[in-house]
Amino acid sequence: MPAEELGPLPAGRHGFSREQVAHHQRERLIAGLAEAVAEKGYAAVTLTDIVKHAKVSRRVFYANFESKEQCFLAAFEVVLDHLNALVAEAVDGVEGWPQQAIAATRAVLTFLAAEPDLARLCLVESRGAGPAVTARFNEAVGEMAPLLRLGRAERPEAERLPDSTEDSTIGSLVSLAHRKVAAGEAKQLGDLLPDCVELVLLPYLGPAEAARHAREQA
Amino acid sequence: MFGNFLHLKYQFRTNGNWRYPGFVRALPGKENRQPPGPEPVSRDAAAADQRRRILEATAELIAEQGYQETTMEEIVRRAKVGYATFYKHYPDKEAAFLALLDAATDRTVGRVEDAYKREEGPWTDRVGAALGVLFEDVAAHPAAARAALVEAVAAVPEAAAKHEAALKRLAPLLRPGRELNPRQAELPESLEETLAGGIVWVLGQRLIAGEADKLRALLPETLEFVLRPYVGEDEAAREAGEVADAISA
Numbered sequence: 038m039p040a041e042e043l044g045p046l047p048a049g050r051h052g053f054s055r056e057q058v059a060h061h062q063r064e065r066l067i068a069g070l071a072e073a074v075a076e077k078g079y080a081a082v083t084l085t086d087i088v089k090h091a092k093v094s095r096r097v098f099y100a101n102f103e104s105k106e107q108c109f110l111a112a113f114e115v116v117l118d119h120l121n122a123l124v125a126e127a128v129d130g131v132e133g134w135p136q137q138a139i140a141a142t143r144a145v146l147t148f149l150a151a152e153p154d155l156a157r158l159c160l161v162e163s164r165g166a167g168p169a170v171t172a173r174f175n176e177a178v179g180e181m182a183p184l185l186r187l188g189r190a191e192r193p194e195a196e197r198l199p200d201s202t203e204d205s206t207i208g209s210l211v212s213l214a215h216r217k218v219a220a221g222e223a224k225q226l227g228d229l230l231p232d233c234v235e236l237v238l239l240p241y242l243g244p245a246e247a248a249r250h251a252r253e254q255a
Numbered sequence: 256m257f258g259n260f261l262h263l264k265y266q267f268r269t270n271g272n273w274r275y276p277g278f279v280r281a282l283p284g285k286e287n288r289q290p291p292g293p294e295p296v297s298r299d300a301a302a303a304d305q306r307r308r309i310l311e312a313t314a315e316l317i318a319e320q321g322y323q324e325t326t327m328e329e330i331v332r333r334a335k336v337g338y339a340t341f342y343k344h345y346p347d348k349e350a351a352f353l354a355l356l357d358a359a360t361d362r363t364v365g366r367v368e369d370a371y372k373r374e375e376g377p378w379t380d381r382v383g384a385a386l387g388v389l390f391e392d393v394a395a396h397p398a399a400a401r402a403a404l405v406e407a408v409a410a411v412p413e414a415a416a417k418h419e420a421a422l423k424r425l426a427p428l429l430r431p432g433r434e435l436n437p438r439q440a441e442l443p444e445s446l447e448e449t450l451a452g453g454i455v456w457v458l459g460q461r462l463i464a465g466e467a468d469k470l471r472a473l474l475p476e477t478l479e480f481v482l483r484p485y486v487g488e489d490e491a492a493r494e495a496g497e498v499a500d501a502i503s504a
Contacts, residue, residue: 080323080411161415164408168321171405175463194488199476199495204460205453206480212422212452213445215408219415232443240480244487248441 063101065091067112070105075154079109079162106167113163113170116155117177123148134187135238135250141184142233143254146226149214153223160211160218181207188241195241202240209236231255306344308334310355311398313348318398318462322352322410349411356407356414359399360421363392371428378431379482379494385428386454386478387498390470393458397467405459425451432485442484450481475499 069091073082084105088098102108127144128137149156163174182203189195210233217226235251242250312333316325327348331341345351367385374384393400407418426447433439443449454477461470479495486494 165323165406165410167323171321171463175460197492199479201457201473201476202480205457205477208456208460209449209453212456213449216419216448216452219419232445232449235443236449239484240488244438244484248438251443252441 059101062091062093062097063111065093066098066101066108067115069093070108070112071154071158074109074112074158074162079166106169109163109166110170110173112158113166113173116159120145120148134191135242135246138184138188138237139234139250139254142237143230146214146230146233149218150224150226153218156214156218156223156226160215164215178207178211185237185241188238191241192243194243198240206236206240302344305334305336305340306354308336309341309344309351310358313351313355314359314396314398314402317352317355317406317410318401322402322406322414349413352402352410353413353417355399356403356417359396359403360417363389363396363400363403364421364424366392367425368428378435379486379490382428382432382481383478383494383498386481387474389454390458390474390477393462394467394470397462400458400467401462404455405462422448422451422455425454429481429485432482436485436487446484450484453480471502474502 066087069089070082070087072090073086076082077086082105084095084098087105087108088095091098098108102111123144124141127140131137131140149159163170185203185206189198213229213232213236214226217223217229231251231254234254235247238247238250309330312330313325316329316333325348327338327341330348330351331338334341341351345354367389370388371381371385374381393404403418403421407414429447429450433442436442457473457477458470461467461473475495475498478498479491482491482494485491
């Protein structure tokens with residue numbers, strides 16, 4: 038929820054416990070950072086921008102985060118958690134690896150297209166937000182590899198794919214999505230679904246099958 | 256610090272001979288521009304050397320700690336030049352970074368394009384030759400490569416644009432592969448740039464992991480990945496196998 042919609046925290050006595058207030062403040066700061074980053078880009082965002090959007094004091098900021106980078110990392114984690122939950126939900130009950138891979142791809146693209154600011158935060162701003170975020174980005178992207186690797190069981194030919202197949206496939210996907218978002222077309226990320234499906238399935242199912250699945254998504 | 260600088264300056268000029276100091280490693284075109292032997296230092300040569308040192312220091316620092324964290328102070332200290340010298344060449348850190356990207360991209364993409372043109376065999380061989388040169392260049396200049404392939408993506412918008420432009424220059428080398436595919440009309444429009452993005456990602460991951468020395472082994476696999484959408488999986492695996500054999504021979 039955007040910090041704007043939350044309004045200022047009620048002053049004086051209220052029914053919230055200290056923990057609830059602290060949790061709430063942390064969430065406001067994360068939302069505040071996301072808004073500030075959407076407004077002017079991570080590099081230009083100052084602490085003042087973040088606390089202004091979050092409508093809390095600098096003291097509260099420092100009670101929750103050591104730095105702007107740490108706050109960004111927390112925001113990035115929130116989005117990643119959400120994406121993971123969406124993917125888990127999307128593949129739940131879906132039969133067969135190809136259909137699961139398609140469902141997961143669709144879930145991610147649909148969410149990012151609906152939240153263009155978060156898409157930008159995840160795919161563009163995260164790449165320049167310092168070493169800790171870069172490391173986390175690479176780790177998070179790498180977590181897709183085991184899901185793709187399951188595709189090797191689909192055909193005998195797929196079992197002898199080179200080790201780096203998942204890496205290069207993931208890199209292509211990230212590059213494709215990154216380019217779309219960097220061009221300011223995050224809302225059209227859904228258009229990439231057929232191409233992404235083809236890229237993901239190609240090594241595992243072979244060109245003809247991958248193309249057939251891609252056409253079904255067009 | 257000033258004393259240190261003078262000391263170094265004279266150390267290079269022993270016997271009136273000018274040699275590039277050992278720590279100035281090759282940046283674009285150095286091989287061609289380096290004076291062949293004892294030669295008087297011209298003003299131009301000295302300026303070129305300063306720029307080379309500044310760009311080299313910028314590349315190393317950015318590779319070590321990222322663009323945002325790198326300061327002007329660190330750059331001038333590592334390059335062993337004064338602030339005045341830095342400002343004579345570049346107005347700020349961003350300008351030095353962008354100059355570094357231009358230099359690194361022109362060198363590497365230029366060499367990749369040359370390798371593609373020089374190879375006279377079938378298209379698959381030409382792509383293999385081009386990819387081989389790309390991997391070789393990245394392995395030889397890991398710091399500059401990391402700046403161009405990893406840090407450029409989000410450092411500043413202009414750097415990201417240069418990164419994009421470099422990727423776009425690789426696309427025309429791949430595009431002729433479409434003619435080898437009976438279903439060429441169905442191939443995604445974005446395929447070439449997307450494959451280039453995949454290559455850059457794999458290279459970047461190895462650079463981040465500090466494994467530039469392992470790139471050789473990765474070459475056949477990456478070639479297979481790139482060829483597969485065009486020539487099919489069997490042919491791609493065969494080509495990759497040939498390259499792997501050539502490397503281990």
